Each structure stands twice: as C-alpha cells, then as structure tokens.
Amino acid sequence: MKEYMIYYHYENISLIDSTLALLKKLNINTICGEKFEYYGEHLSYLLNERAFFIAQAYNIAKAKDKDLLVLEDDAFKSLTFAKKMIDENPNLFNMIEKELSKQNIKYSQDTNIIHISNLLSQDNNKIQIKKNLKSDFSDFSSCIFYSNNLNSTHTKEILDLINLKIHFESYCDFFNIPNINIAYKYSAKYLENAIDCGCDFIISNSIGNFNMFDRERKKLEKMINRDLSKIPVINLSQLLLLAFGINDDSMLNFRYHKFIPEFI
Incomplete structure (x- = not known):
C-alpha cells in the first residue's frame, strides 16, 4: 500500500491532528514527524530567492522515495511553484544539488507533491469516504x-x-x-x-x-x-x-x- 510523507510546518495543531485522524480512518498510510523548513508565503521568494528555493527543495527532498502530502493551499502553491522552477532551470537545479549535498540529502525530480483534496478525491478513497458516512x-x-x-x-x-x-x-x-x-x-x-x-x-x-x-x-x-x-x-x-x-x-x-x- 502506498505511503505518503506529510509536509507539516504550522502552528495550527487542529489541521495536522484532524487530518491524521481522518487518514487513519480511511486506512491511508502516512508518515509524520519529519522536520521541514519554512520560508514565508508564496511571494516571499521575491525577498530572498535563493533561500526560498533551498528551503522548498529541502522539503521536497525530505520525502525521499515517497509522495509529499500537503494539507492546505498555501504550502502547496509554494512547493509546486518551487519544484517547477527547479526542474525547468538547470542552473537553479545545480545550485540546489550543491547546497543540499552539504546536508547529506538529495533532491529528486520524481517526487510528487499531492494536495490533501487530490488524495481524498481519488476513486478508492471516495469509496471509503462513502462507507464511513x-x-x-x-x-x-x-x-x-x-x-x-x-x-x-x-x-x-x-x-x-x-x-x-x-x-x-x-x-x-x-x-x-x-x-x-x-x-x-x-x-x-x-x-x-x-x-x-x-x-x-x-x-x-x-x-x-x-x-x-x-x-x-x-x-x-x-x-x-x-x-x-x-x-x-x-x-x-x-x-x-x-x-x-x-x-x-x-x-x-x-x-x-x-x-x-x-x-x-
């Protein structure tokens, strides 16, 4: 059964706890507890582009061989924007690889970033939702x-x-x-x-x-x-x-x- 790494870096405890309870109820396998980086909202890359992309690349790399599950829109927008820019820009990609190697972690273009609503709307999960209603x-x-x-x-x-x-x-x-x-x-x-x-x-x-x-x-x-x-x-x-x-x-x-x- 597929396993997801949950991105989490919020003060809002109700978001993570309620989502974990729901995923458990639906028998969706997740891993939570990894330390992720935070660097402002989506437009914060305009303040320090380098720091923004390194932080987001680190978060994506933490998923390793799993999909990265994101619980709300704001982080999802930042992560997907950063991934698109890194994957399409060789100079940016090379800079990211160099910086992350200092932390013994590797960025992968194969990592999928999944929004919680995308996951829940998959046919097999909608079936489980209907069964629990x-x-x-x-x-x-x-x-x-x-x-x-x-x-x-x-x-x-x-x-x-x-x-x-x-x-x-x-x-x-x-x-x-x-x-x-x-x-x-x-x-x-x-x-x-x-x-x-x-x-x-x-x-x-x-x-x-x-x-x-x-x-x-x-x-x-x-x-x-x-x-x-x-x-x-x-x-x-x-x-x-x-x-x-x-x-x-x-x-x-x-x-x-x-x-x-x-x-x-």
Missing part, C-alpha cells in the same frame, strides 16, 4: 475559501459526497498583502459576504485564510466597524470527520479554534 449535510450551507485555484475541483468532488450546499467559493489570499490594514480590510469584506449569504460555517483550504477569519476576527471587525458573528471556520478533514459521526475533540481539535461549531 453517517451524517448528511443537506440541511447545512457553507462557502469555501481557497488561496489558489489549483485544487478546487477535487474539493468540490468531496463535498458533493455529503450533499453540502455551497453558496459560493472564492480565491482569497489577502493575508499575503504586506500592508496589514489593507489585508484586514479586504479579508473582512470576504468574511462579511459569507455571513450575509447565510452560511452555517466556512470551509478554508488555506491556513492563511483560517488565521485571518478565526484568529484575527476582532481586528477584522474593528477595520469595518461591524460584528462578524461567531461563524466557525473549519478545514476539510474536520468536516469529513463530522460527516462520519465523530464528535470526539481529540480527533476534531476544535479546542484550538476561537470559534467552535455549535452544531456538534
């Missing part, structure tokens, strides 16, 4: 926030399995804007749209959007002078665990969220 979400509605459009189709395939009504989906990465006031202002507007269309909760495929909508909500409210309610922000793994009838917080890890779903 206990709750129908047809009485609920939501909206989805991505930070890029690379995996939206896979995510919607998964959501179709639980009959969840989606009011809208949006690509939002204002958390990347250097001017924090502008980042707060436009993020607040997107959160406002989700509230005004009557969503029961928000699905975020991006850790940057999660941090904005959950952890920074008070600042967003102050920016637009409006109460932005207690609407919860959850990830795809948490949603599927709920659909499996699981309400054990040791698996869901909502205790790490500021806004916890009231329908559990």
Whole structure:
C-alpha cells in the first residue's frame, strides 16, 4: 500500500491532528514527524530567492522515495511553484544539488507533491469516504475559501459526497498583502459576504485564510466597524470527520479554534 510523507510546518495543531485522524480512518498510510523548513508565503521568494528555493527543495527532498502530502493551499502553491522552477532551470537545479549535498540529502525530480483534496478525491478513497458516512449535510450551507485555484475541483468532488450546499467559493489570499490594514480590510469584506449569504460555517483550504477569519476576527471587525458573528471556520478533514459521526475533540481539535461549531 502506498505511503505518503506529510509536509507539516504550522502552528495550527487542529489541521495536522484532524487530518491524521481522518487518514487513519480511511486506512491511508502516512508518515509524520519529519522536520521541514519554512520560508514565508508564496511571494516571499521575491525577498530572498535563493533561500526560498533551498528551503522548498529541502522539503521536497525530505520525502525521499515517497509522495509529499500537503494539507492546505498555501504550502502547496509554494512547493509546486518551487519544484517547477527547479526542474525547468538547470542552473537553479545545480545550485540546489550543491547546497543540499552539504546536508547529506538529495533532491529528486520524481517526487510528487499531492494536495490533501487530490488524495481524498481519488476513486478508492471516495469509496471509503462513502462507507464511513453517517451524517448528511443537506440541511447545512457553507462557502469555501481557497488561496489558489489549483485544487478546487477535487474539493468540490468531496463535498458533493455529503450533499453540502455551497453558496459560493472564492480565491482569497489577502493575508499575503504586506500592508496589514489593507489585508484586514479586504479579508473582512470576504468574511462579511459569507455571513450575509447565510452560511452555517466556512470551509478554508488555506491556513492563511483560517488565521485571518478565526484568529484575527476582532481586528477584522474593528477595520469595518461591524460584528462578524461567531461563524466557525473549519478545514476539510474536520468536516469529513463530522460527516462520519465523530464528535470526539481529540480527533476534531476544535479546542484550538476561537470559534467552535455549535452544531456538534
């Protein structure tokens, strides 16, 4: 059975723990615990291109002979961008090989970078998801926030399995804007749209959007002078665990969220 190396370098414990619980439930083999490097968001390569590519190449090399499984949009965008640039640029590739050899690790162009929604939407895993379903979400509605459009189709395939009504989906990465006031202002507007269309909760495929909508909500409210309610922000793994009838917080890890779903 195929085994995946999980890329993980987040402060958000609920993302990794809920995803590990889901993958275990679906009998998907993973390895977690490797130390990965972090060098800012996708556009941070503009600040120090060399450091950015070395860090991302190191992360890809850590997977060795396994596929690298990425749990959200932001890291996926950085890793796939870096891999494309390294694989297509001989000078960059040679620099990477030289730098990584100092750490006794080798970059491989054969390593696949897999987004969690891509993995879950594979036919055999969708079959396992259907077998585990206990709750129908047809009485609920939501909206989805991505930070890029690379995996939206896979995510919607998964959501179709639980009959969840989606009011809208949006690509939002204002958390990347250097001017924090502008980042707060436009993020607040997107959160406002989700509230005004009557969503029961928000699905975020991006850790940057999660941090904005959950952890920074008070600042967003102050920016637009409006109460932005207690609407919860959850990830795809948490949603599927709920659909499996699981309400054990040791698996869901909502205790790490500021806004916890009231329908559990």
